[in-house]
Amino acid sequence: MRQTILAVLSLSTLAALLTGCGGDLVLLNSKGPVAAGQSNLMMNAIYLMLLVVIPSIIMALWFGWKFRASNKDAVYEPTWSHSNAIEVVVWGVPVIIIGILAWLTWWGSHKYDPYRPIESDKAPVNIQVIAEAYKWIFIYPDENIATVNEIRFPEQTPVSLRLTSNFTMNSFFIPQLAGQIYAMAGMQTHLNVMADSTGEFRGFSSNYSGYGFSQMRFKAHSVTAPEFTEWVNSIKANNGTTVNKDALQKGLLDQAEFASLRDGTRAQIQIDHIVARAVTPEEKAEAAKIQAEGIYPTKPHQVTYYSSVEPKLFESVINRYMSNYHGADHTAQADAGHASSDAQVNVTHANASVGE
Numbered sequence: 001m002r003q004t005i006l007a008v009l010s011l012s013t014l015a016a017l018l019t020g021c022g023g024d025l026v027l028l029n030s031k032g033p034v035a036a037g038q039s040n041l042m043m044n045a046i047y048l049m050l051l052v053v054i055p056s057i058i059m060a061l062w063f064g065w066k067f068r069a070s071n072k073d074a075v076y077e078p079t080w081s082h083s084n085a086i087e088v089v090v091w092g093v094p095v096i097i098i099g100i101l102a103w104l105t106w107w108g109s110h111k112y113d114p115y116r117p118i119e120s121d122k123a124p125v126n127i128q129v130i131a132e133a134y135k136w137i138f139i140y141p142d143e144n145i146a147t148v149n150e151i152r153f154p155e156q157t158p159v160s161l162r163l164t165s166n167f168t169m170n171s172f173f174i175p176q177l178a179g180q181i182y183a184m185a186g187m188q189t190h191l192n193v194m195a196d197s198t199g200e201f202r203g204f205s206s207n208y209s210g211y212g213f214s215q216m217r218f219k220a221h222s223v224t225a226p227e228f229t230e231w232v233n234s235i236k237a238n239n240g241t242t243v244n245k246d247a248l249q250k251g252l253l254d255q256a257e258f259a260s261l262r263d264g265t266r267a268q269i270q271i272d273h274i275v276a277r278a279v280t281p282e283e284k285a286e287a288a289k290i291q292a293e294g295i296y297p298t299k300p301h302q303v304t305y306y307s308s309v310e311p312k313l314f315e316s317v318i319n320r321y322m323s324n325y326h327g328a329d330h331t332a333q334a335d336a337g338h339a340s341s342d343a344q345v346n347v348t349h350a351n352a353s354v355g356e
Contacts, residue, residue, distance in 0.1 A: 031222075032177040032195050034112055041108045048097050114181050115190045117158065124158035124192075125228075127151060128314040131163070131170035131183040131205070134212035134263050135301040139253075139314055145235045146253045148261065148304040149218040150244070154225045155198050161191040164318050166262075171207030174220050180206050186321030195222035210265050212296035219303075240305035253306035258313065263301075264294035271295065 028043075030036040067074045110116075117124070128139040139146045153159045163172055163183040173180035177193040195201070205216035223231070231243045240249045250257070266274075271291055278287035 030176055031197065031199060031201065032193055033118065034178040034193055035176055037108070037112050038179055041104060041112075044104060045101055048100060051097060052094060112179075114178065114192060116192060117160070118192050118194050120156075120158045120194070122154075122157045124160040125153045126160050127153070127162070129161055129163040129172060129183060130314065130317055131165040131167070131172070131209075131216075132261055133167045133210065133265055134216050134297055135261065136172075136203070136205075136216060136218045137258075137261065139309055140232070141309075141314070143232045143236075144308055145232060146306040146309045147235075149301055150221070150247070150303045151203075151218065152221040152223055152228055152231050153195070154228045155195050155222045157194065157225070159193045161193065162314070163189045163191065164314070166317050166320075167265075168209045169207065170205045170209050170213075170216065172203070173206040174201050174203040176201045177220065182207070186318060188318055198222050198224060210296065211267055212263055212265070215297045215300045217300050235305045236307050238307050240307075244303060244305075247303040247305055249305050249307070251306065252308050252310065253313065254310040255313070255316070257306075258310075261301075262293075263297045264290075265296055266290065266293075268295045 028039055030039045065071075126140070126142055128141060130137040130139070135149055137146065137148055138151045161172075163181065164187060165183040165185045167185065169185070170183045171180045172183050172191065174193065177195060178191060181189050181191045183189060199222050201220040201222070203218045203220050205213050207213075209216075231240070234240050234243050235249070238249055238251065241247055264271075274290055275287045278284040
């Protein structure tokens, strides 16, 4: 009985949290159509499963009370073994619920596919995302600007994100706008989001990638169209601090500047241990290199704006890890591959729309 009471109290607390009584839970406080659809799918699944959980809890309490030792009026049937009605309920209801959940999963997987463009009469804002150690770098190819640990986009306008990584795999996540998606070295993933209104949203890495991963946090700002234009023009004019006084304004983001953005990946105690154990010239050279990289960050990298970007910087990061093209200049192949990939994605989504 004690375990049953604890289970009831735990489920009641969880239910209170899911309804919002426990505070502002971002997964249930969506600010965009994609995140709202995903939240609805999650809650519908929970409600369906509660159709089994709640009656089971009620029956467990009722059976315990009815057939207690002190209740002499309860029917005692020690030879009872089977009931067709009970078998239909305990097997039929779960099968129906699982069938409904399977259909919702299939429908939601196609409806909220991260590669699927958001339907809108406005042209999307294109942003290239690079996961670096330990920060997020955002390139606006159409505007020819870049930022570190901050993105801005107009409200009620689709945002098309292309993601890759310049070190280990990371998970890009803005809970109030869309689900998480991985950024992987040598690969390109897509994510489409849109904000219903203006506001500031929390973004971060939701996948452990080393000592400094907890500092991979950024802010996503949904602003009005005039404010977005003003922000872009300010950065291009090397005057981005007029919009964000806490930011750092710089000029060109080229390969040299990009390489300087990488943080150290080890703790000081690790570096000291490597240096102390280095004996051979090769080990000492490697230890000196690691020591020069520095320690992992203890706070997020300062928001930084770049007034221009070296052409094909995003593509060069992907190509760096493509083992089949070592030493080759395959910019043209990459461009053709991206065009083919986009065409294939559009055809796939068009077919999915027809099927629905």
